[in-house]
Amino acid sequence: MNNVLTIAMPKGRIFEEAADLLRKAGYQLPPEFDDSRKLIIEVENEGLRFILAKPTDVPTYVEHGVADIGIAGKDVLLEEERDVYELLDLRISACYLAVAGLPGTKMNDVAPRVATKYPNVAEAYFREQGEQVEIIKLNGSIELAPIIGLSDRIVDIVSTGRTMRENGLVEYERIVDVTSRLIVNPVSYRIKDNQIDDLVTRLSKVVSVED
């Protein structure tokens, strides 16, 4: 017997590309899927239920098992370190995490400050480099921090590089490449393995065709 699969979808910039991938994989998603304020959307003919979550919360829903699977950026997975399996690189929403700052500036010798939305990733990166830093957690507009004198460096997402350029910042180090991943709850993967394997197979065909 087939159970309904619950998928945690990230609202925001990943959503459109992820919905596009699912449609290319043959899933019939209704028009309301793309243009609705509903947070739970049942697609009964496909045996799917979607929950629409904030991107950083997707691994939380999956870890707790209220969603069987989810779509999350590698940046979020590195930051959150949730107990989920990563099944597939969907190769969408490509970007990378980098250290940036004002050009020609050195890190302060005493407790250099690093502003970021990714405190765990930044902490681990500078620890590996043997540098002790003070992390300042921000929730957005990270590029403001060095300009306004809040920090020496930032750790943030770069995609086109436009935000850094328009704010007069330069990249100092590239930390890690980021794409969106399909994640699964370990218990769901045991119980609903056939359904999940089917979804993974269908999505992997689309992902590899797009190479």
Ligand SMILES: Nc1ncnc2c1ncn2[C@@H]1O[C@H](COP(=O)(O)OP(=O)(O)OP(=O)(O)O)[C@@H](O)[C@H]1O
């Ligand atoms: N500029 C970008 N270009 C491409 N992908 C990006 C970019 N910024 C973020 N991403 C990827 O998309 C994911 C979701 O980003 P999005 O901006 O939609 O959510 P968010 O950062 O939680 O934003 P908000 O806090 O405004 O809701 C990130 O986790 C990352 O993997």
Ligand SMILES: O=P(O)(O)OC[C@H]1O[C@H](OP(=O)(O)OP(=O)(O)O)[C@H](O)[C@@H]1O
């Ligand atoms: O290299 P780019 O193409 O310019 O993209 C990078 C920008 O995109 C993200 O910000 P977002 O738009 O999510 O805004 P916020 O984090 O400031 O809310 C990221 O934090 C960078 O600021």
